[in-house]
Structure formats: C-alpha cells, structure tokens
Amino acid sequence: MDYFDLNMRLTEEDLDMKREAHAFAEEVVRPISRQVDLLSAEEAIAPGSPLWTFIKKAYQLGYHTLFMPEEYGGQGLSPEQMNLVFEELAWGGAGLASIIGATCVPFVAACLTADDELIEELVIPYCECRDGSIIGCWALTEPNHGSDYIASEGFFHDPEIRNDLQARRDGDEWVLNGQKSAWVSAGTIATHGLLFCQIDPSLGMAGGGICICPFDLEGVSKGKPLEKIGLRDLNQGEIYFDNVRIPASYMFCEPDYYPEMLELILASANATLGIGSTGMARAAFEEALTYARERVQGGVSIIEHRSVRQRLFSMFTKVETCRCLSRAVIELNFNVSPPIPEYSLAAKTMCTELCFQVANEAVQLLGGYGLTRDGFVEKIFRDTRSALIGDGNNEVLQAYGGNIIAGEYPRRAEDII
Secondary structure, eight states: OOOOOSOTTOOHHHHHHHHHHHHHIIIIIHHHHHHHHTSOHHHHHSTTOHHHHHHHHHHHTTGGGTTSOGGGTSOOOOHHHHHHHHHHHHHHOHHHHHHHHHHTHHHHHHHHHTOHHHIIIIIHHHHHOOSSOOOEEEEOOBTTBSGGGOTTSGGGGOTTOOOSSEEEEETTEEEEEEEEOTTOBTTTTOSEEEEEEESOGGGGGGGEEEEEEETTSTTEEEEEEOOOSSOTTSOBEEEEEEEEEEEGGGEEEOTTTHHHHHHHHHHHHHHHHHHHHHHHHHHHHHHHHHHHHHOEETTEEGGGSHHHHHHHHHHHHHHHHHHHHHHHHHHHHTTSSSOOHHHHHHHHHHHHHHHHHHHHHHHHHHGGGGGSTTSSHHHHHHHHHHHTTTTSOHHHHHHHHHHHHHHHOSOOHHHHO
C-alpha cells in the first residue's frame, strides 16, 4: 500500500529516495529474502545463491554506503533519510537489510579515527566497491560473552571475566588469538571485521580494545554458517583467530576509551534495529490488511467485521508508535556526541516488542494461511521473534537501560549538545 507519512517536512528529494528504496525492496529484496529463507545456511552462501544477486545489486545502487559520510564516497544522508531508506529495505526483508547494516560497520568505525592512511586503505575502496567483493561485519559477542559487555554492570570491571579474543602488542603489530561466536552477522561471508578484543586482562572486560581485521590474513578461519528459525536470510557464523597479525594502526581504540566507544557502537546498533523492526511491523500489518480485504467469510470480506477492524487498527497504532520512536531516536543519537544510550535501548526493546505483537496478530488474522510458507507473514513472524534477541536480549537491554535511568536521569540538554 502507499503508506502515508506523518512527517510533513519530507522534501521531494526525500520522497523520491523513499520511493526508490521501496521499489528495490519490492522487486529485489523481498523475493530474494523469501528464496534464501528456504535454503539451508550453507546453500544460502554457496556460489550461485540468490544472496549474492542481492548483494551485487545493493552494492551497484550504493546501499552499502547508506551510513557512510559523503566525503569518503558514501551517500552522506541525513539521519532522517537513513531512516526512510532502511525502513523500506527491512520492509522487503529484515535479514538482507541487516547485512546492509552490518557490512559498513568496520568502515564507519575507520572514519571515526580520522587516520588518512586507514581511510585511504580501507574506507575509500569499500565505498567504491560495486560488486560486493568487500563485506564487513561487527564481531562483538563470543561463545562465553554477550551480556558481559554491558558497561554499567559491576562485573564489567571484574579481572576474572575477560574476552575470549585476546590481543597482544608485538612491536608495530598486534597479535590476535581467540574466537567470536556464531552470532556475527555476515560473519562467514565477510572480508573484514570490526573486532572487540582483550588488551589489559587486569581491567576485566573494561580492558578491551577495538580493531579492524581483514579476513584474508594468515590465521583467520571461519565456522559453518548458523542455522536459525528466523532471519535466515541473514548469514551468521563463528570466526577464529590463530596468531593473526595486524598493523598497530588497525587497533584504533584501547582501554582508555574502550567503554565509551563500546557504548557508542551499541547505541547506534540498537537504534538501527528499531528502524528495522518498524519495517517488519509495517510489512506484517500490510499483509494482514490486504488479506482482510480479500478473504470472504459470512458472505462478506472479513474486514467488514467490527472485531477485525479493531484488531487492524491496533496493529496500525503499533506500527506508527514504532515509526515515531525509532525516527526520533535516530534523529537524536546520530546528531549528538556521545549518543544517549537509554533512548536507543528504548527504541530497540519497544519496537521489537511491538513488531512481534503485530506479526503475531497478522498470523492470527490470516488463520491457517498465516502458518504456511506460501505467504510472507510466517517468515515475518519468525524474523520478529529473532529480533527480540538480536543485538542484545530485550530483558538484558532493559536492565541496562534501568541502570542508566537510575544513575543519570533526567539528563540536561546542556550536558549533551
């Protein structure tokens, strides 16, 4: 459906961008998302898979530079425009949209260093890439660590709790040993990764560092792609490091600034997932609305029944709630430095919860058809269930947000702007 937009400030350029993204989502993202969903995880990344068709087409149109600065070859979009485009991509298929969100992470991080050599070596080639041959990933979680990364918890500074991935300085290089978990998005297809590692064991998880690592270096290997119930079109998998050597310049964050950088990246990721959830919620609502207009029971379309109309309106309200919150948070946290994490956490947890409720109701409205793979709603339902855990289990993130609220709320505008 031609979805009305509450934002009356959108320019014709904004609307054209949104229409182009929607056309790409409708013609490319959604059909490929459904095809990849039916493949095994290994089939999905094999040569000739439709996944590679999507990646090449997305790169040809420059969607991999969606979050990149214009000065380095990115699209240079405003936070509002990023939101418009990413919502449409997620409307088409959340897993494929997540690949677009993940692939740029190492290169966005490299931009933050303002290191001309690093930008010339890594960022420029990525932005110029049009064949999908350069793919990034964000490697944070580990087999033994997920919630341990929450900086507001006391155990973050416990020297007995350390990253699996260890980094040791050796002259002009860093040596990496350890592994990252199977939840690394785009992990088994990536050529580069943004890695979170341990530098100073005496500080516990707070003694971490962040580096960029090309995956063609000696000692890097990957596990099998992960099989999941949802977001099956999002490749994920383990990455191993055995005496991998990277130049000292690739380690751009050490313990002095690690907690702040960790919080910045988590805030950005959670805010972006709020947008993706809005796209999924909208897709589920639209599928239910279309079905309600077409399905006849009792001699009339089921949308003529009052109870169905009430349920559809409740779904519509939840979609718009997701949209308003996710947009407000992106507008805030992509414009202030440092970002305010509790708002990103609110967007991620609230939007994923509402999105799941909308998808669940869509399945119920479609009845038996909502359970079949012939339709799209069954896939959206599985994807939305996965989003309650992705980029941080919602209950853990709510506890994290609670710690912030208890200690730092209310904030004052003059403290952050």
